Amino acid sequence: MNKRDLLLLLTVFAMPLVARGECDFDDFPTMDDMQLTTVAEAMQWNNMPMSVKGFRTDAALQTVLAFYQERWAGAEDITTFGAWQQVLHLNEDCMMMVQARTVGSQTTGRLMLVNPPADEQVRRVLGAGVPVPPDAVVVTDMQSQDAHRDGQLVMLLHPDSIAGAVSWYQTEMVRSGWQLSRRAFSQNNATLIYSKGLEQLSVVFLRTAADDQTQILLNRVDH
The missing domain is CATH 3.30.530.20 (START domain)
Known part of the structure; x- marks a missing residue:
């Protein structure tokens, strides 16, 4: 992950996480034709574990956004960050966010997963x-x-x-x-x-x- 990507993530996740459970990417909904790549597996953001995957799909941007709005209906927040469209979901276990934009004929973006900190991380x-x-x-x-x-x-x-x-x-x-x-x-x-x-x-x-x-x-x- 380059410095520009990290700065973007820092800004995007400038909010508290109050959940006390834990999620992994098996819990993160994905579309059938999404091509996934690992961007970051072992990261800590403000002492909270964070993982990031990149994705690419032939589906239109609005189709991707609609997919997550439907999966997280009533528990999602839709925002725009520069060129990115974002769908944020916060549940009792963790925080998930999708960032997506159109690149050429495809939709590309990131799937971001943030878990609550462990006890020793809270004290750091x-x-x-x-x-x-x-x-x-x-x-x-x-x-x-x-x-x-x-x-x-x-x-x-x-x-x-x-x-x-x-x-x-x-x-x-x-x-x-x-x-x-x-x-x-x-x-x-x-x-x-x-x-x-x-x-x-x-x-x-x-x-x-x-x-x-x-x-x-x-x-x-x-x-």
């Missing part, structure tokens, strides 16, 4: 594993594991300018033993990339609509 502090300034707020924390490497993507909101946020990281990363590999600066954003052993951490700073705040995106990868 969001943002643990990456450096977080004392005044920053953790908006989202996504962890992923696969056969070759672990990763973490954290989004913060910092009550300071880009210059102030960059200054904090430049000091903190040196203090923590990280080495600066690359850096880039422009008027509205900045990027710092660090390494330490087999770990790499990129820190992207984006100016928000309020000039006195900064959005910070941290992407940690263990090779």
